[in-house]
Amino acid sequence: MPLSTKVHVPADIEIDDDSTNDSDNCMESTSGDFLSDYDDFNPTPIATQTENDIINEIKELCSGADKALFIKRLCDHQDVDGLVHSRDALFDYARINRSNAMPPGALIRRLPSRKNKQTSTSVKEKLACDIYHLFHFINGASNLSDIKTLLNPKAKTNRKSVVHNPIDDTMRHKNSDDQLAIILKNVLELKSNVATEINELKAEIAKSTKSKVKELNNVIEIKQNELNRCKDSEQKLKNDLKIAKAKINDQQADINKLTTDINETKTKLLKQIQTIQNKVS
Structure with a gap:
């Protein structure tokens, strides 16, 4: 059951050198053997749901366990970062909820011994x-002497240890996914709107074109009808002209005959006149 694995370490933090034999000191809770350098914390911390x-x-993990088993279970289930994170969270919680009993000072930071890493x-x-x-x-518990081994009483508690909320990453990813989903939704809506507008434009163009x-x-139909009427009129005129020509031809024949x-009548008259004149003479 890993609790968390992230913790913020301020740039100005100091460390515990572990130059003495700390094995017995840790298990027996002696005072001052872990002290070397110190971290700073907020004077008015806020207990978050993460700390609870x-x-x-x-x-749940260590209920009913003695000290050795308690420590073993924690070490088996958490790495260093997770333990630092848990320790900081409990320290902040203690300063809030047992402020009257909490000794002054800032948490020290634990690092391996530089002098004797094999035995520390x-x-x-x-x-x-x-x-x-x-x-x-x-x-x-009334274990102030044990708590004092974790603290440097001279250090000012001027900042709160940063507790990493394991939900943050999930929420961050969730928010990122939500943002991507919103963007995708907006893109799809835009695509749908553009498609709708294009379809409406196409329909309008088709309607206008139709x-x-x-x-x-x-x-064209009107002009075609007019053209047909003109053709009919032309044909009628042609027919009338043909008839008129025929009539003219007939009249010309009559005139010629006349x-x-x-x-002929004139010639006959002239002959008769000549005959009459000849008889008179």
Whole structure:
């Protein structure tokens, strides 16, 4: 049951050198053997739900365990970062909820010994030991001497240890996914709107084109009808002209015949006149 694995370490933090044999000191809770350098914390910390969750998880993991088993279980289930995170959270919680009993000072930071790494107590055990003392202090134990081994009374508590909320990453990813979902939704809505507008535009163009084509077809039909009427009129005129020509030809024939008759009549008259004149003479 890993609790968390992230913790913020300020740039100006100091460290515990572990130059003495810390194995017995950690397990027996002696005073001052872990002190070397110190971290700073907020004078008015706020207990978050994350801190309460950490306490509940430790309670579930280590309930009924003695000190050695308590420390072993914590070391088995958490890495160094997780233990630092849990220790900071319990320290902040203790300063809020047992402020009257909490000794002054700032938490020290645990690091391996630079002088004798092979025999020194591991950082995980020291951190787990600190958590053991803080956990029981929070639950009402009168172990001020143990708590004092975790603190430097001269250090000012001017900042709160940064507790990493394991939900943050999930929420951050969730928010990122939500933002991507919103963007995707907006893109899809935009695509849908553009498609709708394009379809409406196409429909409007098709309707306008159809109306224009119909109008042009009507104009063509009207002109075609006019052309047909003109053709009919032309044909009628041609027929009338043909008839008129035929009549003219007939009249011309009549005129020619009449002229011939007149000439013949004139010739006969002239002959008769000549005959009469000859008889008179």
